Amino acid sequence: MSTAASLTAARKPAWTPWADPAARPYVRLQNIVKRYGAHAAIDELSLDIFQGEFFALLGPSGCGKSTLLRMLAGFTEPTSGRILLDGEDVAAVPPYRRPVNMMFQSYALFPHMTVEDNIAFGLKQDGVARAEIRARVDEVVQMVQLGPFVKRKPHQLSGGQCQRVALARSLVKRPKLLLLDEPLGALDKKLREQTQFELMDIRAKLGMTFVIVTHDQAEAMTMASRIAVMDHGRIVQVGTPAELYEYPETRYVAGFLGDVNLLEGRVVDNADGLVAVESPHGGRLAVRSHGEVLPGSQAWVAVRPEKLSLSTASPATDVANSVSGRVWDIGYLGNLSVYHVRLDSGQTLVSVQTNQTRLIERPIGWDDRVYLSWDPHAAVLLTH
Amino acid sequence: MLTRFNAFNAVSLALGIAFLHLPIALLVVFSFNESKLVTVWGGFSLKWYGALLHNEALLGAAWVSLKVAVTSSTLATVLGTLAGLALARYPRFAGRALFAGMVSAPLVMPEVITGLALLLTFVGLSLDRGFTTITLAHVTFTMCFVTMVVKARLAGFDRSVEEAAMDLGCSPFKTFFVITLPLIAPAVASGWLLAFTLSLDDLVISSFTTGPGATTLPMLIYSQARLGVNPQINAVSTLLLGVISAAVLLATVLETRANRRRERETAAA
Structure with a gap:
């Protein structure tokens, strides 16, 4: 706990678009409601995320964080409310037409395809030229160090390698917004900590906007530029890791982070x-x-x-x-x-x-x- | 727990197998009989198999059976797979329970009733009875077997794989063909083989829905056997048995391999 806190303290918060009233949010969620029968999984939720952020949705299971992520991906439609992506309302746009990619918690690799074909799949759907597919697949394969495994099928890989394939596959299309659903949940502790820093480096290198869902507060604090703490379909508090840790507004937030x-x-x-x-x-x-x-x-x-x-x-x-x-x-x-x-x-x-x-x-x-x-x-x- | 194999087990196994398969074994053995008498062993011979090649009626019936089986099992596979998808994928739709019951009803429906009902339908529609009506009838009663196999495979299917494909820009329609279908292909293939064998050896429903010029192999065997058993019938039955055993074996192998692969995949994930 204290290690994560000192890391965020060491980061100089020079870049704070959320504090600038003139800055235009990249992702805007406005009054989002998602009802399943009488139960509201998301309840009047509004949130702004800025370009280049590593934004974490943090909360216990059932708090609505995964539903929110699936809405950004397009798998779930809000009952009401607007989702603006780069100024455009995408609430009704199906997942296969959104400039958004997702890394799934279960990795969801295509078991009948090699690592290479898994990664190239998204580019093929867009009709990218064969030579360019080659080059871009090679590039991400290098980035996630999967070189020796490209000809293998998913069942021949370890859990950590599968995680890298899933990451590479979601990065290769260079989406405006990358969604990560508990991306490190299945890894052991050492590998998880190492991968946290790799994800931060990759985000910085590609300049994309990342939204991550996690229930692990240390993970959120290590990686995120800002964190939204969620409970019962609402956002309880949004802030930088240090703000949330040092200035919690409720007992729930104080107890959830550390x-x-x-x-x-x-x-x-x-x-x-x-x-x-x-x-x-x-x-x-x-x-x-x-x-x-x-x-x-x-x-x-x-x-x-x-x-x-x-x-x-x-x-x-x-x-x-x-x-x-x-x-x-x-x-x-x-x-x-x-x-x-x-x-x-x-x-x-x-x-x-x-x-x-x-x-x-x-x-x-x-x-x-x-x-x-x-x-x-x-x-x-x-x-x- | 492993129990030692003892005399009691051996005897019960032998009795069970004999009870199930002795009649079939006799048929196979006597198909290689030199003698024309069906119950007297006169030495080994392949002459009845040779005679088959010159039996126009038998060859014709075999050809009809094969055409019916291939056509009907292919149609049944398409329809059965779609029904299986609907049942596995849409947990709630109006009339789902009714649909599920109706899809599996032919599994338990007496064949005589299915046959009679189909006959009445075809007469009512003034369809000329023959190859088409037999084929349609076979689609009706074999489809449910395909549905069962496909539905079982889809029950353990990780849907996030399809979502991942759509997330990467693949339309739902294309996702079905490049992701879903390849992954359920073993189940679809074994459903086809099952439908094929059921169609190949059906007698009752075929008899109800047939017409002039469309005599299937089981129908011919049955009518000839009533006139007195001819050793040629033994030979053709043995061949039919071989084809069906091979198909069932292949279906089993496909399913087992798919299951094993799935276990490996889940173990790796």
């Missing part, structure tokens, strides 16, 4: 953006907030586990936020240690500490009384 500690309480004071929350779990807590919060309203103070500092000594009295409890569980991950601290109120907080020295003997052990403290800037105030 781990979070939530301390429930009531707002007692709001002065110059410094909000005081009275919580049964830790007394009076201070948190920075720029939103409108009324004293007396219910609120949650959300703090990420890595932003809590842990010590056995009682912190100085000028520390804004401090709670104490007993160490309940310790998880040792090599680079990190995860401490589960049970507060006197009964709630458990999670604190992640980097292991900066080699641990022979733990400085903090089970049942030790510890103090967790954090800065008002490190926490976020959530009202729903």
